[in-house]
Amino acid sequence: MLEYQLKNKETGPATFNLALYSLRIAFMGTPEFAVSSLDALIKAGYNVVGVVTAPDKPAGRGMKMNESEVKKYAVEHGLKVLQPEKLKNPEFLEELKVLNADLQVVVAFRMLPDLVWNMPRMGTINLHGSLLPQYRGAAPINWAVINGEKETGVTTFKLKHEIDTGNILLQESFPINDDETAGEVHDKMKVIGAQLLVRTVKGLAEGTLKETPQSSIVNSEWSMEISQRSDTHSPFTFDHSPLKHAPKLSTETGKIDFSKSVEVVHNLIRGLSPSPGAFTFLDGKTLKILKSEKEISTPKSLAGQLETDQKVFLKFTCANGYIHVKELQLEGKKKMKVEDFLRGYRFN
8 A cells, every 4th residue: 555754843754544544534623622633633644624613603892703713723724614503504414515524523512413423434423521431411521520530531432313322432541630620631631532533533444443332331240241351451441330421511510519528619619610610609799719729627617608817818618627719700800819819809
């Protein structure tokens, strides 16, 4: 098979397989998280024939039209961009068909109708921010941190009708540190996920990947048998605990209940940081707590009681100690470190 040398100033020389890299890929994504994956495919030399992303939306005081991060990247790199309002629109479906993609890649996009994900001859794959089948849903990073997980990961899988249930292709896990926020996990995950996606596309093109049904991983008897076999080197992390879900975050999700333990409150704060933010109230205004530290001790006041020296510390009483606020944002103000906040705030 004819081979070339592909040179890239960031990745260095790499073997370029003409048949492999002639694969026509349509990429679908919207936020900054998806840009890393699109960039990785482009830098790896893959033929991205089109990018599907969200329509421009007005934002800010001037209601200026705001482009998605994926669109900005696509335009900068001369890629064809499709921005359908509705994915079943006949005009969009015809444009998508004209791309003649062999494979569609989805990263942080909306749910696709069957006639879209079924269109390419090789189907559609998705990059999901968890170790499926755990944390199916819209907010897997947030819920993993909120639940105090010590590990998470990324999964590539084939799309099917039921959301996040398709056959797994590849997975990669990584640790979550005790004080990491969802934002920090997000930033690690987008890089790890992009690398996993490139490996997935390569494996699919070469026909070397084996699909693993999620139902076989959920089956604890099967997975226990497989995980105990010494001759098996499985790419998957078998989790025998009940399935945990990652539903869309609501306002109620972020409301802090200080009657709970320090650990639970701390995990909620970091799981919703930097956005949308866990919150309580201060002098009638919403106070988002974006970073915190734990103090395990016997509390001397009722749960939710605020204590401060009005100089360097501000803490709230929990069931088994105190949550020290390190970074916050008061309603109508910018986010700031607690010391800066205390210098300018007058408590009622």
